[in-house]
Amino acid sequence: MKTLIRLLLLAACLGLPAHPALAEQITIAAAADLKFALEEIVAVFRQAHPGDAVDTVYGSSGKFHAQIQQGAPYDLFFSADIQYPRILAREGLAASEVKPYALGRLVLWSATRDASKMSLADLADLADPTIRKIAIANPKHAPYGKRAEEALRAAGLWDRLQDRLVMGENIAQTAQYVQSGNADIGIIAQALALNKELAARGGHALVPDKLHQPLEQGFVVTRRAADSKLARQFADHMGSPEARRIMVRYGFVLPGEATGR
Numbered sequence: 001m002k003t004l005i006r007l008l009l010l011a012a013c014l015g016l017p018a019h020p021a022l023a024e025q026i027t028i029a030a031a032a033d034l035k036f037a038l039e040e041i042v043a044v045f046r047q048a049h050p051g052d053a054v055d056t057v058y059g060s061s062g063k064f065h066a067q068i069q070q071g072a073p074y075d076l077f078f079s080a081d082i083q084y085p086r087i088l089a090r091e092g093l094a095a096s097e098v099k100p101y102a103l104g105r106l107v108l109w110s111a112t113r114d115a116s117k118m119s120l121a122d123l124a125d126l127a128d129p130t131i132r133k134i135a136i137a138n139p140k141h142a143p144y145g146k147r148a149e150e151a152l153r154a155a156g157l158w159d160r161l162q163d164r165l166v167m168g169e170n171i172a173q174t175a176q177y178v179q180s181g182n183a184d185i186g187i188i189a190q191a192l193a194l195n196k197e198l199a200a201r202g203g204h205a206l207v208p209d210k211l212h213q214p215l216e217q218g219f220v221v222t223r224r225a226a227d228s229k230l231a232r233q234f235a236d237h238m239g240s241p242e243a244r245r246i247m248v249r250y251g252f253v254l255p256g257e258a259t260g261r
Helices: 002-014 031-049 061-069 083-090 143-155 171-180 196-201 229-237 241-249
Strands: 025-031 055-061 076-079 099-104 106-110 134-137 165-167 186-190 203-206 215-221
Touching: 025 031, 025 061, 031 055, 031 171, 031 229, 055 061, 055 215, 061 076, 061 165, 076 203, 076 229, 083 215, 106 134, 106 143, 106 171, 134 143, 143 171, 143 186, 143 215, 165 171, 165 196, 171 186, 171 196, 186 203
Parallel strands: 025 055, 025 076, 134 165, 134 186
Antiparallel strands: 076 215, 099 215, 106 186, 106 203
16 A cells, blocks of 8 residues: 555656556457558557557458357457458447458469469469469468459369369468468469568469459458447558558559459
8 A cells, every 4th residue: 555655646746647548459350361461550550559559360251250259359350251240240249330441352473483474364374284282272261262262163273173272271371382382373362472571482463353253351340349449440540541552552452443353
């Protein structure tokens, strides 16, 4: 008690508030394609909120969706497939409207060959027998994997390439397979291919988006964060000019912008 009294007296003498504002903390669950872009966006946000904590976890959108349904402690959910947060909203597990934040793009990326010189219109060069392993994200729970499957089916290659496919748990792990040499080429997110580390290791080329459904992405504040001022401030921050510039720099197409479909 004496120690507390001394601290309060010291605070009064120094002109400090006796009860400093409590810092807030939020945890963001984000699709793996956002890793590099969101890290920069969070860094900008932290400059304006130095006393608060913003933690980010990256993985597959499908798995995060299931975890939130089971009560996982995430305050915001950024999904590579907008349908996942829409389902949460219908189930009463969201504390905000679902906001679209971007369209993702698929690319072919390789550390050992020039993807831009491959036949992209129908992905025919993927049938080249010298390409032994092709990495994609698992279509069962990764939106980029679902779209990769759609593109391969549209090109008539899905069945032909089954014994060559290597599936990552999320799109970041898929890129790692190619980066490490465990796959010769991958169908990954453009946002990852534009990262300096991957861009320095190999080239990429856009997969024609006419081969697959749009990768419409969206986020939501979860019911857990219904009373979190910080969560809503971060949601607003995603619409700021700086956040939008970062997203565009990583190849995301912002809502309402044309993709050339």
